[in-house]
Amino acid sequence: MNAQHVQWLNDYAPEILDAVVDAILTIDARGRIQSVNAAALRQFGYTESEMVGEPLAMLMPEPYRSAHQRFVDGYLATGEAKIIGIGRELEARAKDGTVFPIYLAVSEINTEEGTYFAGIIRDLTAEKAAEQALLEQRERLSQVARLSTMGEMTASIAHEINQPLTAISMYAQACVKLLQMDDLNREKLVDALTKLNRQALRAGAVIERIQRFVRHEDGERQLVDMNALVRDLSHLAAGDARLHGIELRFDLAEGLPNVFCDPIQVQQVALNLIRNAIDAMHEIGCRNGHVLQIGTRIVEGAAEGAVEVTVVDCGTGVAEEHMDLVFSAFHTTKQDGMGMGLSICRSIIEDHGGLLDFRNNDTCGCTFFFRLPVDGDE
Ligand SMILES: Nc1ncnc2c1ncn2[C@@H]1O[C@H](COP(=O)(O)OP(=O)(O)OP(=O)(O)O)[C@@H](O)[C@H]1O
Ligand SMILES: [Mg+2]
Numbered sequence: 001m002n003a004q005h006v007q008w009l010n011d012y013a014p015e016i017l018d019a020v021v022d023a024i025l026t027i028d029a030r031g032r033i034q035s036v037n038a039a040a041l042r043q044f045g046y047t048e049s050e051m052v053g054e055p056l057a058m059l060m061p062e063p064y065r066s067a068h069q070r071f072v073d074g075y076l077a078t079g080e081a082k083i084i085g086i087g088r089e090l091e092a093r094a095k096d097g098t099v100f101p102i103y104l105a106v107s108e109i110n111t112e113e114g115t116y117f118a119g120i121i122r123d124l125t126a127e128k129a130a131e132q133a134l135l136e137q138r139e140r141l142s143q144v145a146r147l148s149t150m151g152e153m154t155a156s157i158a159h160e161i162n163q164p165l166t167a168i169s170m171y172a173q174a175c176v177k178l179l180q181m182d183d184l185n186r187e188k189l190v191d192a193l194t195k196l197n198r199q200a201l202r203a204g205a206v207i208e209r210i211q212r213f214v215r216h217e218d219g220e221r222q223l224v225d226m227n228a229l230v231r232d233l234s235h236l237a238a239g240d241a242r243l244h245g246i247e248l249r250f251d252l253a254e255g256l257p258n259v260f261c262d263p264i265q266v267q268q269v270a271l272n273l274i275r276n277a278i279d280a281m282h283e284i285g286c287r288n289g290h291v292l293q294i295g296t297r298i299v300e301g302a303a304e305g306a307v308e309v310t311v312v313d314c315g316t317g318v319a320e321e322h323m324d325l326v327f328s329a330f331h332t333t334k335q336d337g338m339g340m341g342l343s344i345c346r347s348i349i350e351d352h353g354g355l356l357d358f359r360n361n362d363t364c365g366c367t368f369f370f371r372l373p374v375d376g377d378e
Contacts, residue, residue: 008153023121027056029114031072045095045124056119058087060285061093092121100125118200136276155329157207159340160268163275164203167239171196198235205264223258226296226307226372229267233294237274241292244282248274251295259372261352266372269345270294273311273368276341279334281316288314288364306354306371314365318358326358345370 001009009016017024025033026079033051041048044059051058055072057065074080087105101124109116131295174192178185234248241248259266277292293312298305318326324330327346332339342356349356349370356370 005195011036021122023119023123025051025056025119025121026109027119029116030076031056031068033058034116040121043094043121044092050095053256059092061091061099064090089124093124101128137357155338155340156344159338160206161203161342163271164199166208167199167236168196168203170239171199194237202236206268215321220264221260221262224261224263225258226256226265227310229254229263229298230270230294230309233267233270233274235272237278240275240278244278245290246278246281247291249291249293251293252295253295256296256298256307257305257374260375261372265348266352269348269370270309270311272341272345273370276368277311277313277315277365280317281313286314305374307374308369308371310367310369312361312365314361314363317360317364317366325357 018038020037021039023043024037025040026035028034031055033054036048036051040051044051055069057068057072060068085101090102090104091099092102103122103124105117105120109118113140171192175196178189178192230250230252234250237248274292274294281288281290281292291314293310295310295312297308297310299308322331322333325341328339329343330339346356349372352372354370354372356368358366358368360366
């Protein structure tokens with residue numbers, strides 16, 4: 001600084017100090033306030049005479065007050081000022097008792113008369129309020145995100161549990177009817193109860209899988225014979241098909257390699273595709289035919305190959321304007337549809353490293369198919 005600048009600063013020191021927005025206080029070695037600027041009076045609400053000569057601790061609430069006193073005592077004993085030069089966030093207390101957040105920076109001033117300290121205090125109330133508002137906004141946003149995930153989860157749980165529950169109710173009604181008949185057909189009753197039990201176990205397995213999903217664990221993956229899995233399905237889908245006068249026809253390739261997958265999940269996918277196909281055929285009164293074909297085949301070409309499952313129907317087909325929508329959650333053209341089936345199916349298959357897609361057939365209806373990779377190492 002040149003002499004002219006120093007002179008100017010000297011001349012205008014009181015004006016400069018009072019123009020500063022932060023509170024500036026000087027404190028003597030015993031921790032007593034020695035001078036204050038206008039901002040300090042504004043921040044704390046005291047008059048100058050109420051502050052000067054008083055301990056700085058009067059501006060602090062506990063526990064800072066005691067800590068400060070220990071600090072001053074320590075300084076007096078050792079001559080070592082621990083927080084000099086280091087700014088830190090603390091709390092201050094105004095005359096009316098209001099406690100507010102501050103940023104305090106302290107520096108040492110050595111004069112001929114001894115050591116003093118200058119404290120610069122910035123009121124952080126506005127900053128903290130803005131921070132808090134931001135935090136609250138983030139919290140609200142993440143709550144919205146959690147709610148929508150929960151909403152989707154609930155929809156998918158309802159979807160997957162509803163299918164076995166409907167079946168259980170149907171079998172239970174059938175049992176009641178059988179029991180009401182004069183000549184009790186034990187064989188039929190046992191058959192219906194066995195099927196009912198299978199559906200109950202299925203619902204249980206679905207719940208278990210959802211619990212695993214919530215815990216972010218992988219499902220029970222194992223080497224699975226796709227043909228056996230599809231054949232197993234015929235029991236599950238046959239009732240529905242028969243109800244609509246539809247015949248399930250299986251065309252299973254021989255010598256399929258096993259696929260490493262969660263059989264319950266994959267069966268759920270195939271069942272959803274079959275249910276959709278039945279709906280599409282039923283919607284047009286099966287006027288294009290009554291046969292629903294379910295096939296398996298090996299897809300050559302990919303490094304290790306893949307196993308493909310196809311569901312070929314002769315139903316409505318997918319309208320041009322819906323082509324891009326069928327896999328979107330909540331897209332449905334059905335009165336009582338939820339539009340969740342295919343979006344869940346696709347996420348299951350993609351989770352297995354496979355793909356799920358469809359094409360409209362040349363003649364009528366469409367073909368939905370999924371492929372699961374055959375891992376050479378498995
Ligand atoms: N085989 C098919 N033939 C024609 N359209 C189909 C077929 N499969 C699906 N779709 C169309 O895709 C839509 C979405 O199917 P998705 O399975 O996701 O839901 P949904 O069957 O309507 O309801 P839900 O959630 O109960 O399964 C259906 O509403 C239908 O318009
Ligand atoms: Mg569906």
